[in-house]
Amino acid sequence: MNKYLKADAWCIVEEGFDPQNMRSSESIFSIGNGRFGQRANFEEGYSGDHMLGSYVGGVYYPDRTKVGWWKNGYPEYFAKVLNSTNWTRTDIVVNGEMLDLNRAKSVEEFQRVLNMRRGLLQRTCIVELQDGAKIRLETERFISMAFPNRAAVEVRVTPLHSVKTIEVQPMLDGDVSNEDTNWDDSFWRHEGHESHAGAGTSVLCNTTEKTEFTVACAQAVSLAGATWTGMEAAKATGLSASFASPETQVVFHKHVGLVSSLHATPAVCPKKALNEAIEGRELGYLDERARHEAAWADIWSLGDIRIEGDVEAQQAIRFNIFHLNQTYRGDDARLNVGPKGFTGEKYGGASYWDTEAYCLPFFMATHPEHVAEQLLRYRHNQLGKAIENAEKLGFTDGAALYPMVTMNGEECHNEWEITFEEIHRNGAMILALRNHEAYTGKTTYLAKEGVEVAMAVARFWAQRVHWSAHRDGYVMLGVTGPNEYENNVNNNWYTNYLAAWCLKYAVELVRRFHAKVGEDELAQWTDIAARMCLPQQMGTHIRLQQDGFLDKDLMPAAELSEEARPINQMWSWDRILRSCFIKQADVLQGFYFFQDDFSQDELRDNFDFYEPMTVHESSLSPCVHGILASRLGRKDKALEMYLRTSRLDLDDYNAEAYQGLHITSMAGTWMSVVEGFGGFRVVDGVPTFQTMLPEGWSSFAFKLQFRGRTLEVTVNSDGTDVALLSGDALSVAVNGQTLALD
């Protein structure tokens, strides 16, 4: 835990310059617009320890796999989120000395602000250089939500003391690399760059090795009184303007265009990028920013959550919503919600089962309907690759296994116990279909693409089980459940339950939408679903996480000593595996997804059995437990879990914010409020709420997009109010009462 940021309802604020926090602040203050994004690297550069990171959605490098002992079936490569051209770079030279906060004599009045309402990253400080000169530096930048290929940077330099010359050198720097490269491969092939001093523009173009993605970056600069000269370096280009004896503030603007070959033929990318930059400059910084802020205002108007009485809780939930929107904009079915978004390199790939299990509800509820549908289409587009993945593992006849980690549908992960065995992910794809129809009431995607996905996944499950006469049921051996602190177990209840449900649901979809599947196959799916082995403790409600779970030495996590936590850092892997301790919801994930299948008594007994053994060492754990605690009316536990999930990165609970943010778990945080404290579900098409006001909050309110309407739910000590802000009349159920809204 590292709590150094100021609480504020709309802003993240860092005061005072501490190089120790550099990497985590670079993550936390990241900006993006769903198409590209960037860590909060200093515009003027920084020679101290930090991590440069500029990422373009859908552009990746297939880094050759690194593995100790090769297992048959491992993928050949791991798709790396790729550090791309550093387009913010704007060197400032004062009296011939490069401005660098790491080498300055002093840095005072340092403040960094992420204004989430406006979508702006701002920084100000007073810097004393080595030669005694002093300036005030103010920077602001944004990546446009209005124009997805554009960004802009403002730099203001105010001479305060002994400033003889100021040079401003806006650059495009393609000389970048990934810290997480496996083999020190060069990921980019430099295509060329040039600057036109007269026009105040530069263009730089790179293409990825192997994957052949082209990314062109351009800048169009403006600075009153500047006479630009060109500056070239290896893989970098830019401009330079010098001011002798400046008396007043130097105000510089850089308009950036970034176009990748996802949106233009490679040859055209540089020209398109340049046009975007020039159009931005023509519009002007203020107007460009105003359009960007208006787009953010729209986003907030659909998806804000207000919390009163607890500014930290308010700040945290907005931080989560803000980053989710920066990561995914929903206009491109080739993109998805990467676990670190545009904030870091870790994990690689762009999509995990997190998308279907956690992110879909957020995007359905806070965005126009087409956004969530893009997430579904992403998987249908990759169905062919999912079938190939399954074939590599010996499956046949169109069975599909969606990857654990991927960019283009091919599996990238290489731990056998995860890659080959954590197959419950395949079921999440089908749950997403069910949830999407339940929420939207629409079957446009489901009727054709959805059924195809469901059939292919059903075929996988049908081949993955086998009949055991000994158990008098279908068994599924050698799996890893959501609780990754168990590997290669047999009959993981969650996986088996989910698989059985997938098979039943596939039969239902095939019949509803008249898909072509033989009756024999449907009968087989029905049989497996009906006779799946589902371990349960005799005479109790307890579903057993897997075969043999009761043989473990069962004890609550509270009995663990301080020094043993987190166990994934303190214990060897075998000790974790044979212990009873649970990383994240496993049986309880099933109770979360299949609420209607179980009684409150069953939920209570399983929650009381499993939650105490859960160490919540996954960022995806507290939210599900918080929601279930809410369902059980356990206020304290629900709030404890909420706090743990919502400020995970802001307060850097696990000392890992430096790697990037936990983007997908942010959707879980949103769910903790809306599905947890708000108790929101859609029951037979009716939005239904069972609310709870957490201790210390005077009120909270959230909005929902629901079938063409905007609902606002407000919960305070007087009760719960649901308002229909726009759209046709509808009925809702609130704490057991049905209300007709119009």
Next chain:
Amino acid sequence: MNKYLKADAWCIVEEGFDPQNMRSSESIFSIGNGRFGQRANFEEGYSGDHMLGSYVGGVYYPDRTKVGWWKNGYPEYFAKVLNSTNWTRTDIVVNGEMLDLNRAKSVEEFQRVLNMRRGLLQRTCIVELQDGAKIRLETERFISMAFPNRAAVEVRVTPLHSVKTIEVQPMLDGDVSNEDTNWDDSFWRHEGHESHAGAGTSVLCNTTEKTEFTVACAQAVSLAGATWTGMEAAKATGLSASFASPETQVVFHKHVGLVSSLHATPAVCPKKALNEAIEGRELGYLDERARHEAAWADIWSLGDIRIEGDVEAQQAIRFNIFHLNQTYRGDDARLNVGPKGFTGEKYGGASYWDTEAYCLPFFMATHPEHVAEQLLRYRHNQLGKAIENAEKLGFTDGAALYPMVTMNGEECHNEWEITFEEIHRNGAMILALRNHEAYTGKTTYLAKEGVEVAMAVARFWAQRVHWSAHRDGYVMLGVTGPNEYENNVNNNWYTNYLAAWCLKYAVELVRRFHAKVGEDELAQWTDIAARMCLPQQMGTHIRLQQDGFLDKDLMPAAELSEEARPINQMWSWDRILRSCFIKQADVLQGFYFFQDDFSQDELRDNFDFYEPMTVHESSLSPCVHGILASRLGRKDKALEMYLRTSRLDLDDYNAEAYQGLHITSMAGTWMSVVEGFGGFRVVDGVPTFQTMLPEGWSSFAFKLQFRGRTLEVTVNSDGTDVALLSGDALSVAVNGQTLALD
């Protein structure tokens, strides 16, 4: 399978030059003397694909671990068997052209012979060079069994056609590297080298990075009529002599000294190496060779096995015995029997549980008693490290876990399912104590060092299990048995049975030798041993390989299609894991080790249950099954298993001889004959034989060193004869009859 070698009772013979076989021949024709050894690289160098390999016992490099996803508890490094100075190198230049079989115009009458009786590697061929010149090349070399720091090379060049000049350039080449380096580290630091043309000598000295082992190599050359000049290169030194218009054969000898800092202080190594080389030259090549051959004659006189009627079987068993003797000489408790010996890099490390489980019986039976005792001492010397290994995994109070792979006692392996979970290896250390006493009747080592090892291992088992009220027994979760095609299973019968036995045996040793262990602890060990969970199928003799084994889809390996074999190459890992197929003896390994604990009926039922599901994809598998088949009187199965183990490398069954030979499984081959067909066991101090003559053999005979005697057992169609060749009178039991020999 690649069968290109000629059958011969005493020699391995390759005829005709095929570059495709280069790497496997380099392995198969390797020579060594237990102190150092070498792949059969060509003396004159070779520019085609091959693998240079010259290894020095006990000299290793701790290469930084390579791993995809780090698990807590992994070792930081992997000890590499280290490619060391190439001392055979002797360049031959004809008419200014470097002799190189890869670039020659033609290579005729090529023959390579490994004379196992004499311990000589010989090669002859006629080479036509690019310029049309033709020579006959004959080489011979050996690594002295008589003088462990010495080796010698003979090269004969006979001009046949158009030879104008011949240059001979004997070198010491320290510019070598490992193919299996993880990070391209430089393993060696070059200390220096020099040649004295007048003296006809060279010395070269290197020291390993990190581990600081010094290895000095020297050569002292002789060649009638030569005038030497020095030749120096980076990390190499040597001499050159030129002959103009040679009419007769040029006969060159190189005497090599090799001394490492295991046997001298680093500063003295070069001088010692030089002295050894010069002494060799003074003795002369023929006398040096005679002493070496005499040493081999002694080895064969103790340990030969004769098979009549099947020259391939004869050749194979000698090949196995030959390489075991080349790998381990038993005069140094710091050394052990590496899985590839001095024949390749693969696997790294110097000792696996193979030593205790497979190699110890061979060395006890074919060598003076001190040899096997060195193998036991090796483990006691590393007890401190074994305790550290256990501490890294959370064990306390002096519990020890012997490593899966090691050089100096520290664990080097980094797959969690092996490193942390394949802990049955710990029991093999204790079985070795039992077997050693049973064989030798001696307790010198056992009484003190042995008890210490047994106590530390008992403490490990006592902490590794826990009481399960649910199972009403002690359970051991999360292990990998000898069958590595199951990972992270619960209650592996073999491991649990072995652990229970270790605990009982430790109590017995503590009481016999009055070691200091509290009564409470002894009571706990006794209790665990008595109430260990041992899975068994209800109403049958079948011991269950692990919990849940019967849930698998059980089928014989014979039902697998050709294309599915070997499954470790054709199937993904998860498919292997959830299948019933068994890599090597697991339950049956227990029946092998604890023969007296089970009836023939029990053995038969378990053999018939497990063997058909066994794919024998470990080199250690067929021998154990062969021995058990012999015990059951299953002649065909016993012979099938014998053939599979004995010519594994010679016929390159698994297309992996190029990596090096399966040294430790060679001891299993020896066991197949002696314990299998010979049915040899020691029962209450009495050598006992239950013999079987395999189909197609007219007879076989083996010798045993037993408590100061040499026994020879001969089996033919007339029956079995046991002769006492030397030593005091004793009783033996042969096929149910007791005989008094004198």
